[in-house]
Amino acid sequence: MRSTAPRISVLERMRRASAPLSHAEITEELVPLGFDRATIYRNLVDLAEAGLVSRVELGDHVWRYEVRGTESREREHPHFVCNDCGTVACLPAVSVDIRPAPGSRHSVVAEVSDVVLKGLCESC
Amino acid sequence: MRSTAPRISVLERMRRASAPLSHAEITEELVPLGFDRATIYRNLVDLAEAGLVSRVELGDHVWRYEVRGTESREREHPHFVCNDCGTVACLPAVSVDIRPAPGSRHSVVAEVSDVVLKGLCESC
């Protein structure tokens, strides 16, 4: 993957984020700097395919992207979306435990890679 | 809320489902029977507002609807989406335990109403 100006700007912007960013949020900042919507979009998709960022959909019909941390603890963390205000947050401080209920033989689930919680945030 | 032919058909179709249905899946069956896309759509939204069905977004940019069970155990259950084949499943047989990790003071999360898990299903 080549090192181009738009690509670098996108990555740089994402590194400054504390929660997943949407394509719209990124274009809002980067288009005025002379970059194209579609270019930003394709970069996000490419970076996601390359594994540098993860692409998540948290329930509001908007793709969000975030840089994948290097530390194993950061690599996978649950996300939270407020049903009321739409705020998106990462939840490194919450552990989610998944286990089959007693009595169930089989599950359709082979492997869980992502966890999304929805509900109300503190402010709502 | 009035009892109309489209509304009854929609509810009846949903009762036969074992997993949340999308608007597209429902129209696919009901439009050939003479019902309108928009009518079905509005019925789904209205039924969701009335609390008869729940409207969930599981990460593929498609709203899905399912009848809300009467039993308390059925009322709220986690959903699972396969990242590979897109299959959607309800997980009554899996219990999800959420707890703050030790050492965290506060959480942005006040209340969790919905849980979505993503990963790979048995067939993928």
Added chain:
DNA sequence: GACTAAACGCAACTAGATTGCAAACACGAT
């Protein structure tokens, strides 16, 4: 049976995601 608000059916519209294509560019080879 008449009345009225709710619901329908048709068609248009929106927002975000996605793609086609010709021009510009990064970067390894010469």
Added chain:
DNA sequence: ATCGTGTTTGCAATCTAGTTGCGTTTAGTC
């Protein structure tokens, strides 16, 4: 340093699912 080639960009168009406006029809009430 220049060249050649496969990548990437920029612009504009397209797609999909969701959503809405409006005149007509209808369920439920009086």
